[in-house]
Amino acid sequence: MGTTRFYPSIASLRALEAFERLGSVTKAADELALTQSAVSRQLQTLENHVSVSMFVRDGKRIALTPAALNYARDIRTALMTIQNASIRLKANPRGGSFNLAILPSFSVRWLAPKLPDFVARHPEVTLNLGTNLEPFDFDTEPYHAAIHFGAPDWPDANHMELMTETVIPVAAPALLKRNPTTSVADIMEQPLLHMNSRPNAWEAWFQMNGTVPTLLTGPLFDQFATMTQAAVHGLGFALLPEYIIERELEKGLLEKAVDVPPVSLGKYYLVWPKTMSEYQPTITFKNWLSRYAASGPITSA
Template sequence: MIPSRRLLPSISALSALEALDRLGSASAVAEEMALTQSAVSRQLQGLERQLGVELVKRDRKRLSLTQAGQDYVVQIRTALSQIATASLSLQVAPLGGTLNLAILPTFGMRWLMPRLPEFTRLHPDVTINMSTRLRPFSFASEPFDAAIHFGTPDWPGTEALLLRTEKVLPVCAPGLLPHGAPRNPADLLKLPLLHIQTRPTAWADWFAAMKVTTRAPLPGMMHDQFSTITQAALHGLGLALMPDYLVEQDLATGRLVAAHPDAVEARGAYYLVWPQTRSADETLRLFRHWLASQAQTEDGLPR
C-alpha cells in the first residue's frame, strides 16, 4: 500500500535537508544542488509545511537543523542513498546485473583483481562496482550487495564465505637489525612497533604465539592501510607485522628483512560477507559461487 501523498515529500526537499545537515550552510547546499539559496530556503519551508514540524532553525541568515530535523535526516539518509543507487543501477544495468562490492584495498588489489578477468570472461554481462571499506559497516546504511572483510564472520544478519587465512611475518628495514634477527622474539619489543588499524591486536597475538608475555597496550605508530605501513617499514620507522605475500618481493631484494624466520597464522581470515536478505540475488549467487572456486587454494597469492 502506498502511503498518503502528505507523507511522501519531494526528493529535492529531502535532499536539501540532508545536505544542510551534512554541509552545515545554505550556501553550500545551494552550490551542491545547483540552486539559489532562496530556492533552497523555499524547499525547506515547503517541507516543514507539508510535515507540520519545525525542521530548521533560522538564526539571522544561518540555517541549522532542529533536533527533530537531525533525527529525521538519520532515517531518510539511508533511503535517499538507496534511491540513488537503484536509479544509477537502472540506468547502467547490464543484462547480467550489477554487483556493488566493498573491498579491502590491498587484498582487493593483490588477490581479487588478478582473478577477476576469469569471472568477466565467464559472465561478461555482469558489472562489478567496487569501493574500499576498511571496517565492517551496516548493509542497511551502505549501498553494497556484499563485502570482502578480514576478521570473523560475525556481522548480524549476514552469511559468509571463507576466502583464505593469513600468515604474518615481522619485517623491518635492514638498518634496524644490523646484527640480524634476534634469537629471542622478546628482543623485538626493544624496537619501535608499527600497528595497523584493522588488526589492533596483531602484535599481541604474535607475541603470545611466540610465548612472550607483553603488557597492553603495546606502543607504536598506527597506520590505516598496508600500503602506508609498508612504506614506514621501508624507511626504517619501525617493525611491521605483515602478511607474508605482501613483503615477498621486498624481502627478496633486501629492502626489508625478516625479524623472525617463520610466518605465523593470524587470528581472523578473509571472507566474502553478504546480507541474508540478498542470498537469492542471481548476480550475487553467480559471483559467490565463482569466488568459492578461488577460495583457500593451495598455491600462494598472485605476485
C-alpha cells in the same frame, strides 16, 4: 505495505524539487515543460496528499515552510536515487549492480588480479567497489557484500572463507643490522609498527610464540601498504601478512626479524546479508569467487 497514502505522485514530487531548487513556480514550469498553473496544481495536490501545510503564501508570492524545505531536500535525494537506478538499468539491462566493500591491501594483492576474469565471464553484472576499513553494517551501508578479515561472527549473514592470513615479523636490513634480534623477546625491545584496525596483533603474536608482552608502543597506520613502506625505510619492525610482502622479501627490501614459523591471526571472508542471498548478482559473484575460495562450498554464518 499498507502505507501507500505516504507515496505522492512522482510528478508532484518533481514539481516540489524543482520549485525548491529554482525558487519560483515560473522557473520550475520552464524546466519541467509545464504551465505555471500545472506546477501550482501539482504543489497543491502534494500539500493535500500529505495533509501538512507546506507553503507560506503572501499575495502572489509563495515559499516553503522550514519543514517543507527539509522535506524537499530529502525528496531530491530520493529522486536522484531513482534516476541513478534508471541510468544503471539502461546501461546494463541484462543484469544488475553488485556493490562490494573491499579491504585495500587484500584486494590489490589477492582479489584485483582475478577480477578481469569475472568481468569477462559476467558482463551483465556491473561491479562497484568501495573501500571500507571499519566494521560494516549492511542495514545502513549500500553494499551487497563485503570482504572482511576476522572471525565469522556476523548476525543475519552468510559467509565464504577465502584465505587464511599468516603473518611474520620483518624489518629493513639496515635496521636489523643496527638492532639484531635472535629471539622473540628481543623484538619487544625494538620500535614496533601497528595497524589501527588490529591493535592487539603484536600482543597476540608474542603470546602465540610463548612470550608475555610488555607495554608495546609505536606509530599507528591505517593500511598495510603505508606500514610496509615505513618498514622498508627503517621506521620500525612490522608484523605483516606474507602474501603482501612477497616482493619486498624477494628483493631484499625486508627481512624476517626472527626465525619462527608464521602464525595466523585470522581469515578473509566474503560476507553477504541473508536478504541478498537471492539477488542474482550476489549469486553470480559468490559462485564465481568460490573457485578461488579456501573453504570450498558456501556455508552459512
